[in-house]
Structures are given as C-alpha cells and as structure tokens.
Amino acid sequence: MPPEKGEHYAYAYGVVCGKYSKLFDYRVMENFIEARGISEILASLEATEYEKDIRGDLRKEATTRPLELALKKHFMRIYDDIALTMPENDRKLLDTIIPEELNVRNLKIILRAIHSGMSHERLMQLVGPSRKDDTKLFQNLSKSGSIEEFISGLRDTPYHKALLDKVGAYKEFGNLLPLEAALDKVLIEKWEEHTVENDEIKTFVGAKIDRINIKNVIKCKIYGIPLQEHVFDGGLQISKMTLGIMAGVDIGEMSRLVERTIYGNVVREAIEEYKKTGSLTHLDVGLEKIVMSLLEHSSKFNPLSIGSVISFLNLKGKEVNNLITIVICKSYDIPPKEIKELMI
Amino acid sequence: MAITEVLGSVINGNVLGGIGAALAIGIAGYGSAKGLGISGNAASGVTGEDEKNFSSALILQVLPQTQVVYGFIIAVLIILSIMGGDMDYEQGGVSLAAGIAVGVTGLSGIAQGNAAAAAIGAATKNPKVRGKVLIFVVMPEIAALFGFVIAIMLLISGGVL
Numbered sequence: 409m410p411p412e413k414g415e416h417y418a419y420a421y422g423v424v425c426g427k428y429s430k431l432f433d434y435r436v437m438e439n440f441i442e443a444r445g446i447s448e449i450l451a452s453l454e455a456t457e458y459e460k461d462i463r464g465d466l467r468k469e470a471t472t473r474p475l476e477l478a479l480k481k482h483f484m485r486i487y488d489d490i491a492l493t494m495p496e497n498d499r500k501l502l503d504t505i506i507p508e509e510l511n512v513r514n515l516k517i518i519l520r521a522i523h524s525g526m527s528h529e530r531l532m533q534l535v536g537p538s539r540k541d542d543t544k545l546f547q548n549l550s551k552s553g554s555i556e557e558f559i560s561g562l563r564d565t566p567y568h569k570a571l572l573d574k575v576g577a578y579k580e581f582g583n584l585l586p587l588e589a590a591l592d593k594v595l596i597e598k599w600e601e602h603t604v605e606n607d608e609i610k611t612f613v614g615a616k617i618d619r620i621n622i623k624n625v626i627k628c629k630i631y632g633i634p635l636q637e638h639v640f641d642g643g644l645q646i647s648k649m650t651l652g653i654m655a656g657v658d659i660g661e662m663s664r665l666v667e668r669t670i671y672g673n674v675v676r677e678a679i680e681e682y683k684k685t686g687s688l689t690h691l692d693v694g695l696e697k698i699v700m701s702l703l704e705h706s707s708k709f710n711p712l713s714i715g716s717v718i719s720f721l722n723l724k725g726k727e728v729n730n731l732i733t734i735v736i737c738k739s740y741d742i743p744p745k746e747i748k749e750l751m752i
Numbered sequence: 753m754a755i756t757e758v759l760g761s762v763i764n765g766n767v768l769g770g771i772g773a774a775l776a777i778g779i780a781g782y783g784s785a786k787g788l789g790i791s792g793n794a795a796s797g798v799t800g801e802d803e804k805n806f807s808s809a810l811i812l813q814v815l816p817q818t819q820v821v822y823g824f825i826i827a828v829l830i831i832l833s834i835m836g837g838d839m840d841y842e843q844g845g846v847s848l849a850a851g852i853a854v855g856v857t858g859l860s861g862i863a864q865g866n867a868a869a870a871a872i873g874a875a876t877k878n879p880k881v882r883g884k885v886l887i888f889v890v891m892p893e894i895a896a897l898f899g900f901v902i903a904i905m906l907l908i909s910g911g912v913l
Contacts, residue, residue, distance in 0.1 A: 418790045418869040422797020425873035426805060493797070711870045712794075 414712035420493040421712050424720045427486065430457050432727055437751070440734050441744045446472060449735060458482050472739040473533075476732050480537035483728040487537075490717060498714050501602040501609060506721055508598055510536050512591045515567065516584075518549050522558055523584055533736060537728065555587070570594050583631050585624065589638040592620050596640050608715050612703045614644030615670075619695040622671060625651045626678075626688065629659050645669040659683075670698055693752065726752050768844030769834050769912075772851030773827040776903070780823025780858025780896075787816025787865025794869035798876045808882055809872050815889050816865045819858035822900040826854045826907070833912045846910025850903035857899025864892040 432440075436452075443449045453462060461482040462475075487506060491499050514535045521531040531550050538546060545561070552558040555578065562568045570590040577586035599613045621639045628635045635655040641648060646669060654662045660683070663676035674694035682688055700722050707715030730751050737747045795809035830847045833839060839847065871885035907913045 414866055414869075415786075415790050415793075418793035418866075419797045421869060421873050422794035422799075422809075422876075423801060424797075425794075425876040426798040426801025428877045429802065711873060712790075712866065716873075 416495040417712040417714070420490060421716055423490060423493050424717055428720060431723060437730060440731065441747050443738065446475060446735060446738050449738065450475065461485060472735055475735050476533065479728050479732050483537040483725060484539060486724055487721060490721065494717065501606065502714065502717065504598040504602050505718060507539060508595060510538055511542055512595045514538055514546050515591055516588050518546060519555070519558065519584055519587055521550065522552055522555060566594050567591060581631065581633050583633060585627050585631065585633055585638060589624060593640065596642065600642060606714070608706050608710065608713055611644060611706065612699065614642060615699040615702050618643040618646045618671065619699055621646060621651055622675060622695060623691060625654050626659070626662065626691070628655055629662070671695060674698060765839030765841050765844030766834050768841070769830050769839045769847035772847035772849070773830040775851035775855040776823040776830070777827040779855030781820045783859040783861030784816050784820035787861035787868070788813070790865035791816060791868035791872065794872040798872055805876050808875055812868045812872050812875065812886065812889055815868055815893070816861040818893060819861040819896045822896055823854050823858050826850055826900070826903045829907060829913060839912070843910050843912050846906045847912055850906040853906065854899045854903040857895045860892040860895040864889060867892060
C-alpha cells in the first residue's frame, strides 16, 4: 500500500505545533512595546526560544543593530529547523516560498534604496531575514552606487539576466517597476517549477500571483507604464484579460472589475486610500492577509501538510518583524502608542 | 489428479483456520503499526519542542494500538481451537472469515493514526481541547470494534468457540 502524503508530515506538524505554543501572544508583545529600553527587551528574550540567538556580547551591551541581526538570524534558524523535518521535494518547494521570496523582497528594498539614495545603515535596517550567504550578498549589493552596479553584483544568480533585460525600460520610464517585475518573474518561474504536483500549494501560489498582478496593474496605471510584461499568467482568480481591461479603465473603476473576487474589498479600500493620500501602503498588507487566509483555511482541513508549516512560518515571520520594529522604535524613543500602530 | 483433488488433499479446515489467524494478526498488525508510526512522529515532534507535551501526546499516540489487540485475540482463539482438535471445513471457513473481518477493519488504525497526529497537534496548540480531540481519535475505533464483534460472532456461530 503506497504511503499517504500526510504520513511524511506528521513529524513536521508535531514540531510546528510545539513551536506554536512558544509564539508571543498580544500580552507579551504589549510588554515589549511598554519596555523602558532595549536592555529590558533583551532580558525578556533571554527567557524564551530567542535565547540561543542572542550572543554573549549582546548580553553585555544591548544595542539595536546586533539585536536586529539576532532576531533575523533567529527566524532563519527556526526555518531551517522546520525545513529539515520535511520530505526533500517539499523542502525545495518551501525554499522557493519562503527564503527565495524573502530574497526577492530584500532585492527590491535595496533597489529602492539605491534609486532614492538612502543611507547604507538605514537600508540594512530594512533588509529582512536571509541565509548567511545571502546576507553577505545583500551587504555587498547595498553598497552599490548605481543600478548597473547592483545588477552586476548579481552576476552568478538567475536574477542577473532578467534584470539586465529590463534596464532599458527602467531608464525609459524612470521607474523601478520593470526591474521589480523582472524579479517577480524569476520567482514565479521557480514556484511553477516546484508546485506541479501539489494542488494545495498551486492554489496558494495562484493567489500570490494575483497579488503581484493586482499591485503591478495599479502601479502601471498610476505611472503610465505599459502593462504587458509586468503581469503574469497563473493567477487564481484574475486572468490576464481582466488585468488588461483594468489597465484600460480609470483607476476609480478598477475595483469594480475585481469585486466578485476575494480581493474586491481590499482593492476598493486601497484605491480609496490612494485617492485621499496618494499612497498604496495598505494594499500589499491587505492582499497578503487574503493569500495567507486561503492557506490557513485549507490547512485546517488537511493539517498534515505543507500548508500548516507555511502558516506557522508566516506567523513567526510577523512576530520577528514586529520585534524588530519595536527595537528600532525604542532606539529612536518612539512612544508606545505610536509603536502599536506600526505592528502587523 | 485434478487440481481440485490436489487442493482438497492439501487444504483442510486447519489450514483455512491458520490462514484466518494469520490474516487477523497480519492485516490488523499492519494497520496498527502504520497508525502508531504516524501518530508517533507527531508525538515526537511536540515532545521535542517541550517535554511537558509528552504525557498528553502519549495518550493520543497509543490509541491505534487497539486494532492489533483485536487481531491478536481472534488469532489466539482460532489457534487454540485448532490445537484442541481438527477443524472441519465449516469451522475453517468461518475462522478464515473471522480473520478477514478483524484484519480488514484493523486497517482503520491507519486512519486513526492520522487523526491522532492531528489531535496531538491541536491539543498542543490549545490544551483546552484535549478531551474533545480525543473523541475524534476514538471514532475510527468503531470500525475495528465492529469487525472484532463480528469475528467473535462468526467463531461462535461456526462452532469454533
């Protein structure tokens, strides 16, 4: 009798459930937010799972930058611990969903920093968790003086050629969207390569592609950039044809075209926010919540699956991001009330 | 000699009974082993994260064991009957049927193992639901229990017991 897929996930599921109980609830996060300084945060973290990642020198002198790095290292350690418990094929799939996507996010942050002339120190605060080798790469890339230098720094990666092909479009429109879409394209190709046999993840990845497409079609409309090559096939609920129609109507009309999809409310609120403030801040967060809720819903019916693992890692990632935000805010003496507004 | 005559000279009531006993313990044992393996993996995972999870995980992990116990009892009853005196074809036939009944329903151990693994995870995330998830894990047991009862009834009706 062939083994069922769930059998292979029983141990990973047990590990993930064991780690769920160690996630900080809102009361613990409140204590961190109300802490008087970084020393107090550090003292609290020493009594938790974070203890292994807080090195001896940090214990002697609590400073912001090393603590941020320790928190990011903690997330990758937890990721590696869990990934090792999974079947090998699914481990490769998980690598494209989490570390690879984090890498693309980090590359976009560095691109934006170079484009806007942000300081190296500030930039490295924004760069998220990554593997040791990737961290070194990002540190080197963050010192790039130009977009061309940045692309040249990615020579040995699959991103190099994709970015090189879009430098012309970047210069023509003076906008980073062509370069960011090139990074998304590489990521999507990796997802498609690894999700062939996994229906649960195909749905999740389809929603992620919808998220990328929605953001890009709105940005193309705002910045007057042609839509083609900046949206991708494989979306869950929104076809390329719908995206083409969206690009052809006024920005105020766009939400009507997706109102029957799961993204309708978020797109409508994001466009209203854009009309009032000129910003699309909440669009990404709102779309990400929808994508994760799809996965959490399916993993409730099939707990012994990769969905449970990804759901947990998403929660863990949010916890680490919130802690990093608290640490940075404490170093700038930002009051607790304002820190709470920045929590995700 | 025709095949039927050859078979008839080799297969008798005792052989049929023996096959029944083997199926009872073999198939039910497979179901239990698979189920215990799945639930054991989950139990190891939660205990590795926190030793305090051990006792509640153990209670849930061990539940797929019962199927092999039912198979063992039926197998022992059949073998004791064979040892007590030769089985005729009718007795051997019902013993074979009883072995199949308890063995195949013993495969519910695999489903119970999956349910136990999920329950171990749920109870670890939320200790308040420990009692409730136990009920979910017990449900597949009913199939095995029915198989056991029918096996006993077959053995009684066939004159084995």
